[in-house]
Amino acid sequence: MADHQTSDAFVAFERVQKSYDGETLVVKDLNLTMPKGEFLTMLGPSGSGKTTCLMMLAGFETATHGEILLDGKPINNIPPHKRGIGMVFQNYALFPHMTVGENLSFPLEVRGMGKSEREEKIMRGLERVQMGAFANRRPSQLSGGQQQRIALARALVFEPELVLMDEPLGALDKQLRETLQFEITHLAHELGITTVYVTHDQTEALTMSDRVAVFDDGRIQQLAPPDKLYEEPMNSFVAQFIGENNALEGVVKEIKGDLCVVQLDSGEVIDAKPVNVNKVGDRTRVSIRPERVEFNKSRLQEGAHTLKAEVLEFIYMGDIFRTRLRVAGIDDFIVKTRNAPDQERLRPGQQIDIGWLPQDCRALDA
Amino acid sequence: MSDAMANGQQMLTTADGKPLKQALARAQSHAKRRAFLLVLPLLAFILITFVAPIGQMLKRSVHNDGFTMHTDIGSGVETPIMVNLKGWFKANPAGTSPDEPAYAALAADLVELKRLRAPGQAGTRINYELSGSRSLFTKAARKADKLEPPYKQALLDLDEDWGDPALWRVMRDASSAYTSNFYLAAMDRTRDLDGKVIMVNENRQVYVKLFKRTLFLSLLITFLTFVLAYPIAHLLAVLPLRHSNLLMILVLLPFWTSLLVRTTSWMVLLQSQGVVNDTLVGMGILGDENRLQMMYNQLGTVIAMTHILLPFMVLPLYSVMRPINPSYVRAARSLGATSWTAFRRVYFPQTVPGIGAGALLVFILAVGYYITPALVGGADGQLISNLIAFHMQKSLNWSLAAALAALLLGGILILYWLYDRLVGIDNLKLG
Numbered sequence: 001m002a003d004h005q006t007s008d009a010f011v012a013f014e015r016v017q018k019s020y021d022g023e024t025l026v027v028k029d030l031n032l033t034m035p036k037g038e039f040l041t042m043l044g045p046s047g048s049g050k051t052t053c054l055m056m057l058a059g060f061e062t063a064t065h066g067e068i069l070l071d072g073k074p075i076n077n078i079p080p081h082k083r084g085i086g087m088v089f090q091n092y093a094l095f096p097h098m099t100v101g102e103n104l105s106f107p108l109e110v111r112g113m114g115k116s117e118r119e120e121k122i123m124r125g126l127e128r129v130q131m132g133a134f135a136n137r138r139p140s141q142l143s144g145g146q147q148q149r150i151a152l153a154r155a156l157v158f159e160p161e162l163v164l165m166d167e168p169l170g171a172l173d174k175q176l177r178e179t180l181q182f183e184i185t186h187l188a189h190e191l192g193i194t195t196v197y198v199t200h201d202q203t204e205a206l207t208m209s210d211r212v213a214v215f216d217d218g219r220i221q222q223l224a225p226p227d228k229l230y231e232e233p234m235n236s237f238v239a240q241f242i243g244e245n246n247a248l249e250g251v252v253k254e255i256k257g258d259l260c261v262v263q264l265d266s267g268e269v270i271d272a273k274p275v276n277v278n279k280v281g282d283r284t285r286v287s288i289r290p291e292r293v294e295f296n297k298s299r300l301q302e303g304a305h306t307l308k309a310e311v312l313e314f315i316y317m318g319d320i321f322r323t324r325l326r327v328a329g330i331d332d333f334i335v336k337t338r339n340a341p342d343q344e345r346l347r348p349g350q351q352i353d354i355g356w357l358p359q360d361c362r363a364l365d366a
Numbered sequence: 367m368s369d370a371m372a373n374g375q376q377m378l379t380t381a382d383g384k385p386l387k388q389a390l391a392r393a394q395s396h397a398k399r400r401a402f403l404l405v406l407p408l409l410a411f412i413l414i415t416f417v418a419p420i421g422q423m424l425k426r427s428v429h430n431d432g433f434t435m436h437t438d439i440g441s442g443v444e445t446p447i448m449v450n451l452k453g454w455f456k457a458n459p460a461g462t463s464p465d466e467p468a469y470a471a472l473a474a475d476l477v478e479l480k481r482l483r484a485p486g487q488a489g490t491r492i493n494y495e496l497s498g499s500r501s502l503f504t505k506a507a508r509k510a511d512k513l514e515p516p517y518k519q520a521l522l523d524l525d526e527d528w529g530d531p532a533l534w535r536v537m538r539d540a541s542s543a544y545t546s547n548f549y550l551a552a553m554d555r556t557r558d559l560d561g562k563v564i565m566v567n568e569n570r571q572v573y574v575k576l577f578k579r580t581l582f583l584s585l586l587i588t589f590l591t592f593v594l595a596y597p598i599a600h601l602l603a604v605l606p607l608r609h610s611n612l613l614m615i616l617v618l619l620p621f622w623t624s625l626l627v628r629t630t631s632w633m634v635l636l637q638s639q640g641v642v643n644d645t646l647v648g649m650g651i652l653g654d655e656n657r658l659q660m661m662y663n664q665l666g667t668v669i670a671m672t673h674i675l676l677p678f679m680v681l682p683l684y685s686v687m688r689p690i691n692p693s694y695v696r697a698a699r700s701l702g703a704t705s706w707t708a709f710r711r712v713y714f715p716q717t718v719p720g721i722g723a724g725a726l727l728v729f730i731l732a733v734g735y736y737i738t739p740a741l742v743g744g745a746d747g748q749l750i751s752n753l754i755a756f757h758m759q760k761s762l763n764w765s766l767a768a769a770l771a772a773l774l775l776g777g778i779l780i781l782y783w784l785y786d787r788l789v790g791i792d793n794l795k796l797g
Contacts, residue, residue: 060696080699081708093697097715106711107701158702 009033009069010194011057011162016066018052026052028218030066034196036161039188041197043205044215045241053215054164054198059083070162081110086155086163086193090170092147094139100126100150101135107158125157126150128187145176152184156191163188165197169204177201181208202242206230214238231289235276236364239287246293246333248286249366252277259358262286266328270305271358276365283366290322290336292360295352296344306355309333311346321345327354420775427548427768432491433540436484445482450474452541460561464534469517472528476510479503494763495536495547495556502527531559548769573753573770577777580750583668584732590672591679591728592721599683599720603690617680625674629741632670636660636742662744670738675731679724686720722789730778750774 011034018027027049034040042050055061056068059080067074075083094103104122113121126132129149139147148168155163165184169177185208188195199205205212206226213223214237222229222238233239240247250264252274260274262284270286277284294300295309312331313324320336323346327333335354337343346352434452436445450471458468479485489503506524513520521528535557539545550556550563554571558564565571598617602610620628635641638657646652660666690713698708736751743752750770757767785791 058696058700060699079705080696081702081704083700084702085700087697087700089693089697091691091693093691093693095694095698095712095716106698106703110702110704110707154697154701164700 008035010036010038010071011196012067012069013053013057014067014069016053016056016063016068018049018056018061019064025064025218027056027063030218030220032213032220032223034194036194037189037192039185039195039197039208039210041199041205041209041212042215043199043202043212043241045200048215049218050198050213050215051166054166054196057196058085058087058164084158084160084162086158086160088148088151088155088163088165088168090167092139092144092151094147094151094154096139098139099135100131100137100139100142103139103150104135104154104157107154111158121157125153128156129153129183144172145180148172148180149183152187156187156193160193162194162196165195167199168197170199170201177204184208206242214241216241232275233287233362233364236285236287236366239362239364244290244334244336246288246290246327248288248328248330248333250284250286252280252282252284252363255280260363262363264328268305268307268328270307270361272361272363273359275362277363284363285366286361286363288356288361290334292356293335293354294356295335295346295354297353297355300355301357304355304358306353309352309354311348311350311352313348314346325352325354423768424772426765427772428546429543430491430494430540430545430548430765431543433488433537434543436482436487438482447478447482447484447488448475448537448541449478451537455538455541460535460538461559463531464518464529466516466518468534469521469528470515473510473513473517473521476503476507476513480507480510490762491540492533492536494766495539495551496530496532499527499533499536502533535559535561548765549773551766552769552773573750576748576750576753577773579664579746580733580774581777583664583671583749584729587668587671587675587732588679588725588729590668591676592725594672595676595679595683595724596717596721599680599687602680602684603687604692614684617677620674621677625737628674629670629738632666632673633661633742636666636669661742662747664743664747666742666744667739667747667749670742671732671735674738675728678727678731682723682727683717683720686717686723690716718789722785726782726785729781733774733778 011032013030013032016027016030017025019025030049030053042053044050052061056063057070059075059078063076068076070083070085094100095106098106101122104125105118108118108121122135123132126135129152131146131149131153134142134146134150139150142150151168155165168184169180172180181204184195184197197205197208206229209226211223211225212229214221214229216237222234224232224234229238230243233242236247239245248264248270250262250270252260253263253269254261255274255277258273260272260277261269262272263269264286272284272286297306300306307327309325309327311323312326315322315324319339321339321343323335323337324331325333325335433448434446436447437443438445451468454468454471464472476485479488485503485507486500489500492503493500502525506521506528509524527533539547539557547557551566552573554566554574555563556566598613602613602617605613633640637643638659638661640661642660643652643657647654647657652658660669694712694716695705695708698712699705703711733749734751735749736755739747739749740752740755743749751774754767754770754774757763757770782791
C-alpha cells in the first residue's frame with residue numbers, strides 16, 4: 001500500500017539492501033515510505049530483517065545498497081548522533097550509573113542546553129509518563145515497566161520528530177504490556193511524532209499501529225492497516241502469521257471473476273476468493289479465519305459448498321468457544337464461536353457440515 | 367533429606383509449643399556442622415600458612431631477644447642473659463653515664479655469655495643498631511674470666527669502644543626484648559643519646575627512598591598496564607566469542623610460562639647486546655657506541671613488570687566489559703552524543719569497577735614484587751621487597767626485615783582503606 005508519494009514522505013527506504021557477510025542478503029530490495037505522524041510497525045519473525053531495517057534507520061548499520069531518506073534528505077552518511085532520532089531499546093538501555101533525572105538530562109546536556117531549561121524539560125518528560133516522583137532513583141531500583149517508561153521519556157525528551165522502538169515491551173508481562181501499548185500509542189499521537197515500532201508480537205502490531213509492515217525473508221510481505229492485514233492477507237505467510245488461521249491445500253479447478261473453485265487434496269470441492277492464484281491447475285493454500293466458519297446451515301448461502309467435519313475437542317474459553325475439528329483430512333481445523341445465549345455447544349464425536357462465505361475464504365499461494 | 371527432616375522437626379516442636387528458633391537451630395545444626403567440616407581444611411591451611419606467619423612476623427618486628435635470652439640449640443633450654451646489666455639499667459635512668467657497678471655487671475654478664483657460648487648472639491643484636499660492635503663482645507667474652515676490678519678500667523683497656531655512650535644507649539634499649547627501634551630503622555630513623563628520635567646520617571638513608579621508589583614504580587606500572595590493557599580488554603569483549611577465545615589464549619599465555627623464563631627472555635631482549643639494541647643498530651637508527659641501557663635500571667624493571675602483570679589488569683577489565691550491552695552506547699549515540707562523549711560518559715563509567723579491581727590487583731602485586739626487579743633491576747631498579755629479602759637472607763636481621771614488611775603491609779592496608787573510601791570496595795569486580 002505504498003501509495004504515498006516519495007516527495008511528502010517523512011521517512012523513505014529506496015531499494016535498500018543489506019548484507020553482513022557479502023554472501024546472503026538480510027534485507028532484500030526494501031521500499032517503504034512513511035508520512036509524518038504515522039505509527040508504523042515492522043512485524044515479523046526473528047531473522048526477518050525488521051531490526052536490521054530499524055538499525056539502518058537509526059544509523060547503527062549502513063545500507064549495503066540503496067538510499068534511506070529522512071525528511072527528503074539522504075541520511076546514509078550522517079552519523080547516528082546527528083540524525084536526531086529518539087530510540088527505545090528492548091533492554092531499556094538506561095544508563096545504570098546515572099539517576100533517572102540524569103538519564104533524561106543526558107540528551108539535553110550533549111545538546112548544550114542550560115540547566116534551568118533542562119530541569120523543566122526533564123520534569124515535563126517525566127510527568128508525561130507519570131514518573132514525576134522518580135527523578136532521583138537509580139534505574140536498578142525501578143521495575144521493568146517503570147524502566148521502560150523512563151526509556152520512553154528519555155527518547156522523547158529532546159523532542160525528536162522520529163522515534164524508533166525496538167521491541168520495547170518484549171521483556172514485560174502481558175498485563176503491563178497492554179497498559180504500555182495503550183500509553184505509547186497515545187503519547188505518539190498526542191505529540192504527533194512519527195514512530196517506527198519493531199515487534200514480533202502480532203497483537204501488539206494490530207492494536208497499536210496505523211500501518212503494519214509484515215517482514216519475512218528480508219522482504220515486506222504486506223504493508224497495510226491492521227484490519228486489512230487481518231481480513232485480507234495477500235499471501236499465505238501473512239495469513240498464517242497474523243492471527244489464527246485455518247489452511248487447506250488443493251488445486252484450482254475453475255476461476256470465474258471473483259470466485260474460484262478449489263478441489264482440496266482430500267477430494268472435496270469448495271468455493272474461494274482468488275487472491276494469489278493465476279490460472280486453473282495452480283496449487284493453492286486456502287485460508288479461512290476460525291471465526292468466519294459457519295456450521296449453522298440457515299446462515300449459509302444457498303448452494304454454497306460445505307465440508308463434512310467431525311468435532312474432536314470443545315474448549316470453553318469464557319467469552320468464546322474454541323472447537324477443534326477434523327476436516328478434509330486435517331485435524332487441527334479450528335472454529336471460534338461467540339459465547340451467546342443461542343450458541344450451540346458442540347460435543348466431541350458430533351458430525352457437522354461447515355461452510356463459509358466465499359469472500360472469507362482466500363485462495364493464496366501454496 | 368535434611369530439609370525434610372528439618373521441616374518435620376520444626377512442625378513437631380512448634381506443635382509441642384517449643385520455641386520455633388530453638389527448633390530451627392537444632393534442625394539446621396547438622397547441616398551447619400557438615401558445612402563447617404567442609405571448610406575446616408581451608409581454615410586450618412590459612413591459619414597455619416597465612417595468619418600464623420604474619421603474626422610471627424609482626425611479633426618479630428617489635429620483639430628481639432638476642433640480648434636477653436639464650437636458647438640452647440641442642441636441649442632447647444632457655445637461659446636469661448645480661449641479667450646483671452639489665453638490673454643496672456633498671457636502677458639508673460637513661461642518660462646516666464656508666465659507673466663502676468655498671469661495668470662490673472657487664473663483666474659478670476660477659477662471663478656468663480662465655481659459659482653459654484653466646485657472645486656472638488648478644489653482639490649481633492647490638493651490631494644491628496651499632497655496626498662493628500659484634501667483635502667487641504666476642505673479644506671481651508674470650509677474656510672475660512681474666513677481668514679483674516676495677517672493671518671499668520679493665521674493659522676500657524680491652525677496647526676503648528666500651529666507653530662509647532652510643533653503645534650504652536643501644537645496650538639499654540636491647541636489654542628489653544620489646545623495642546620499636548626496628549621500625550625506626552626501617553624509616554631511616556634512630557635514637558640519639560637521650561633516646562630522642564632523629565634521622566640517620568644522610569648517606570645511610572635507604573629505606574624511605576626505597577619505599578618512595580617502590581610506590582612510584584608500582585603506580586607507574588599500574589598506570590601502564592591500564593593504558594595497555596583497556597583497549598585489549600575492550601577488543602576481547604566485543605569480538606565474537608570464536609575470535610576472542612584465541613585472543614584470550616594469547617593474553618593468558620604468559621601465565622602458563624614460568625616467571626623466570628619470562629624475565630630472562632626480557633633480559634635477552636633488553637640487554638645492551640640484546641635483540642632490541644642489535645635491531646636498532648642494524649637498522650642504523652642507533653650508533654654501535656650509543657646502545658640503549660634498558661636493563662639493570664628502573665626502565666628494565668618497569669618494562670618487565672608491566673608485561674608480567676598485564677593479564678591481571680586485562681582479566682578484571684574484560685569481566686566487566688563483556689556484560690556491558692552494546693545498546694548502552696547505541697542509546698547514547700541516538701540521544702545525540704558523539705562517539706567520544708558516549709565512551710566518556712556512558713561506557714567508561716561502567717568499567718570503573720573493573721579498573722579499580724585491576725589497578726588494586728596490579729598495584730598490590732607490584733608493591734611486593736621480588737624476582738623480576740632482582741634479575742633485571744640492577745642497582746636503582748630494586749624494590750623494597752629486594753631489601754627485605756636481603757635482610758632475611760644476607761644480613762640475617764630478621765627483625766628489620768619484619769619491620770619493613772609490616773610497614774609495607776600497613777601501607778597497602780591504608781591504600782586499600784583509601785580506595786574503599788573513594789571508590790567503594792563493593793564496586794570492585796574481579797571476575
